[in-house]
Amino acid sequence: MDSLIIAAARALAAGDLLGALKRVALRDDAPALALRGITMARLGDFARAKDLLRRAGRAFGPREAVARARCVVAEAEIALVSRDLSFPAKALAAARAALDAHGDALNAAHAGCLEIRRLLLIGHLDEAERMLAKLDPTPFPPALRVGHELVVAGIAMRRLRTKPAREALARAGVAARRAGIAALAAEVDITARLLTTPAARLIARGSERPLLLDDVEALMGSKALVVDACRYVVRNSSTTISLTRRPVLFSLARALGEAWPQDVSRGTLIARAFRGKHADESHRARLRVEIGRLRRALRPLADLRATPEGFVLAPRGRREVVVLAQPVEEEHAAVLAFLSDGEAWSSSALSLALGASQRTVQRALDTLAATGKVQSVGRARARRWMTPPIPGFTTTLLLPAPLPSG
Known part of the structure; x- marks a missing residue:
């Protein structure tokens, strides 16, 4: 040399x-x-x-x-x-x-x-x-x-x-x-x-507050029954039931968890799970089927009891019920979470990291760019997307695989 x-x-x-x-x-x-x-x-x-x-x-x-x-x-x-x-x-x-x-x-x-x-x-x-x-x-x-x-x-x-x-x-x-x-x-x-940045939100008894990562760790080791909207599971300190591939059941579980100890009306459950504005007999029949499936899925942790208006979640062992949610929730929150690390990402890299198709990611990026939440540099294959870090929002610490649609 x-x-x-x-x-x-x-x-x-x-x-x-x-x-x-x-x-x-x-x-x-x-x-x-x-x-x-x-x-x-x-x-x-x-x-x-x-x-x-x-x-x-x-x-x-x-x-x-x-x-x-x-x-x-x-x-x-x-x-x-x-x-x-x-x-x-x-x-x-x-x-x-x-x-x-x-x-x-x-x-x-x-x-x-x-x-x-x-x-x-x-x-x-x-x-x-x-x-x-x-x-x-x-x-x-x-x-x-x-x-x-x-x-x-x-x-x-x-x-x-x-x-x-x-x-x-x-x-x-x-x-x-x-x-x-x-x-x-x-x-x-x-x-x-x-x-030292809020990593999630705790929703319990009609109120919510931000949680640091230490708080999330303590919550997972507590006696509470946690409806985890970051990973789409329902868990306590010893048992975890995944609903990642059952989005309708998870929507029902989250609605019941947010309302606990109160019940949730059938109309509200139909709107949350099926996105139907008006509940007809077919919606009510489907709700009965899905509630039955959720009851069987959650049997080790809780029961679902019918009330005159709807249903209520009844945890076993007199546990508190809480919901753990992402710190920012919007349609494209997962994309924003990755971009908030301050680095420039390609759409193909985001697609790989999120486990979604590149076309789905590109549509999300176009929507976010139209509202000024992200920006791109470069063209064609050299194009990269970035955004300033969102205050109070960690990057990918609690991000799961995307919740399946349907």
């Missing part, structure tokens, strides 16, 4: 981006292309950075497997930062395996952290936890340790384990200060603020 490449790499490591570019800007050999790509990524020109890294990967010869794998990892990191979740996971896994096979343990671990962070964004927590358990962070340098601890904190927050999350964020803060990288310290601070 020649002296200019070494000097550019040292300037890049020291944060002198322009100094690094000055040394390799007119060169098209593989190491120079890779350094230019990384520099452009740090300057925020992700499209140019990806192009340069791809060219560098092709320019490295077949015997330079480590260099080519490092280019793939750098490109994957750019894709993650720019929320391009369509980056092939198999390519990143292959690069990690190549780095590990050639003894580049640190870059292999970095690739593993990127894989885990991608899994977190698309909601695959079990797989993310399995991968995380295989990583030993002991030899990690401070910068890589920050990424590892952020992954640990992210999983803990999504699992509603706030104490481990705080501990991981504290370790991440220490590592960020040791690394001396301002961007890493800022990312730790942004993540830590999620613990």
Whole structure:
């Protein structure tokens, strides 16, 4: 490796981006292309950075497997930062395996952290936890340790384990200060603020109030019967009944939970569950069928009792009944939740993260853009969507898969 490449790499490591570019800007050999790509990524020109890294990967010869794998990892990191979740996971896994096979343990671990962070964004927590358990962070340098601890904190927050999350964020803060990288310290601070931002709303006995993540964790461990409108389940501290694939039953359960200890009229239940303005005999017959199904589904936790006007939820064991709802509820709240992390998302990445079709996501984005709640930059495949963070609204901590329609 020649002296200019070494000097550019040292300037890049020291944060002198322009100094690094000055040394390799007119060169098209593989190491120079890779350094230019990384520099452009740090300057925020992700499209140019990806192009340069791809060219560098092709320019490295077949015997330079480590260099080519490092280019793939750098490109994957750019894709993650720019929320391009369509980056092939198999390519990143292959690069990690190549780095590990050639003894580049640190870059292999970095690739593993990127894989885990991608899994977190698309909601695959079990797989993310399995991968995380295989990583030993002991030899990690401070910068890589920050990424590892952020992954640990992210999983803990999504699992509603706030104490481990705080501990991981504290370790991440220490590592960020040791690394001396301002961007890493800022990312730790942004993540830590999620613990002091309302993550949900509690609806009980006709009133509601915001809950922090600590409060949600305490609620899940309490004796209350929780109708969870964040994950579409009904649960107590020991039993969980999922209604994710039964939207009508969940609508009925939520209406009964919000009204508890009072009953809910048949007309109101029909309007909530079937969206019918006028209840006719067919609606009333369908309501009887759905109430029967809900009664069977909730039998381990509660009973549904008929009243002269409608039905009332009767929890077993004299429990309180509460409803846990998202902090902001509107037709496209799930899309807004992902965009509120302040990053720029492609519609394809949102589609993957939400588990919805790209056309459905695009219609939601167009609707939100018409009301000024989101904005786009770029065109065609380079188009990205973003919005300023919504005050008092966490990003994806409590987001489930979308509730099926019908």
